[in-house]
Amino acid sequence: MKKALKIVGKVLLGLLILLVVFLIVMTFINQILLKKNKALYETPLGQLVEVDGHNMSIYTEGEGDHTIVFMSGWGTPSPILDFKVLYSRLSDDNRIVVVEKFGYGFSDMVDGERDMDTILRQDREALEKAGINGPFVLCAHSFSGYEATLWAQKYPDEVEAIVGLDMCTPNCESTETLKSNDKLLGLAKFVNRSGKYTGLLRLANFDMSGTLTDDEKRIFTEIACHTTANDTIMNEGDLDTELAMIDELNASPLPTVPMILYASADYSGQELWVSGMQAMADASTNGKVIKLDCGHYVHDFEYERISSDIKTLLGEL
Numbered sequence: 001m002k003k004a005l006k007i008v009g010k011v012l013l014g015l016l017i018l019l020v021v022f023l024i025v026m027t028f029i030n031q032i033l034l035k036k037n038k039a040l041y042e043t044p045l046g047q048l049v050e051v052d053g054h055n056m057s058i059y060t061e062g063e064g065d066h067t068i069v070f071m072s073g074w075g076t077p078s079p080i081l082d083f084k085v086l087y088s089r090l091s092d093d094n095r096i097v098v099v100e101k102f103g104y105g106f107s108d109m110v111d112g113e114r115d116m117d118t119i120l121r122q123d124r125e126a127l128e129k130a131g132i133n134g135p136f137v138l139c140a141h142s143f144s145g146y147e148a149t150l151w152a153q154k155y156p157d158e159v160e161a162i163v164g165l166d167m168c169t170p171n172c173e174s175t176e177t178l179k180s181n182d183k184l185l186g187l188a189k190f191v192n193r194s195g196k197y198t199g200l201l202r203l204a205n206f207d208m209s210g211t212l213t214d215d216e217k218r219i220f221t222e223i224a225c226h227t228t229a230n231d232t233i234m235n236e237g238d239l240d241t242e243l244a245m246i247d248e249l250n251a252s253p254l255p256t257v258p259m260i261l262y263a264s265a266d267y268s269g270q271e272l273w274v275s276g277m278q279a280m281a282d283a284s285t286n287g288k289v290i291k292l293d294c295g296h297y298v299h300d301f302e303y304e305r306i307s308s309d310i311k312t313l314l315g316e317l
Contacts, residue, residue: 023198030199030225040222044106045080046098049129056126057106059098062091066137066160066314069127070098073142073165073297075233077206077224078105081216085209086139086299089307094314097132099123103232105223114235116150116245123147124155134158137314141165142296143236145172146245149280152255160317162280163310164261166298169276170249177272178242196228208300254283258317260309261289266296286316 046059059080070087072079080098087096100107101119112118127133135158140148145167152159173181194200206220227233235241261277268274268291281287290309294301 023200026199026202027197030197030202033199033202034222034225037218037222040219041106041226045219046106047130048106049126051102051122051125051129052110052112054102054108054110055106056102056108056122057100057104058126058130058132059100060130060132061087061096062094064094066317067095067097067132067134068137068139068163068310070096071123071138071140071144071147072098072101072104073144074236075229076104076141077227078220080105081206081212081220081223082297083139083141083299084216085211085303086307089303090310093311095132097127097130097136099126103227103230103236105227109227109230109232111231114232114238115241116146116248119236120147120150120154124151124158135160137161137163137310137317139163139165139310140167141299143168145169146249149249149255150245152257153249153252156255156257159255159257161257161313162255162259162261163306163313164259164277164280165306166262166264166267166296167277169261169280170246170254171279172273172276173270174272175243178239196225199225201225201228208295208297209303254280256283256285258286258313259284259288260313261287262298262302262306263289263291264296264298265291265293 044057046057048055048057068087068090070079070083072082076082079100083098087098090096101123102108102110138148138151138159140162142165145164148162148167149170152162201224202221206224207217212220259280261281263274263277274289277289281289292298292302299306
């Protein structure tokens, strides 16, 4: 028995040593690649505009009667590439815009407040400086649903419709759930930063739609290894800031603009998630909730269905 335990112990020790060596090698390779491929995450795919003394990335494509603004979920490394599979199917007849908030994609990382009013002000200023005028169709994924709702509440003349890509709504999660999630934020920060530093993120597949070119995949990976879990992004998830934002959203009536709200299979089983969307749809002059049998990044899986629905929505505006 003792002999068997010794053998098991030696095997485990050997595996541990191999793991440590692997992480050291990956870290070394990652640092080399970050320097070698610096241009990939520093050369914007769109244009940079100055907001609050820092550069914000704006990408535009196509022309048409409607301007669709794509707003990314929390922590998405490269919104421009993440949304490409969807906006490329809409840019023939519409002007599409991807706003990369500070901390995301090619935009600068910044200090200071990351409350939703600040984020909204900065995004609107970036669009103005880029010469992009409303009204807008806001296409918001996940956390950006809060911003889309606030935008339509504060500046209703600027928003003609909302497309929610499994987006957050004012009452999509209970306070208890938000507090529970906040406890995991520190762990998520450690795991993501460790993956970024060691280069383990390079093993991840960021092309969930399977439609990006090899060059685009490389850019996506380099951006992820450069920006993931930076302080600007992490500060958006501050619990007190989120609770205050939810109170602000609930202090005003829900938007009445037309909207389509997609719920993923990842969250459609959560009562508050779906009921929050339904409340938005009920307040809308023409709103509906559609459940999709796919993951949270619904636009990466159901892009044909969603792009077709958006074209129908635009035709009805």
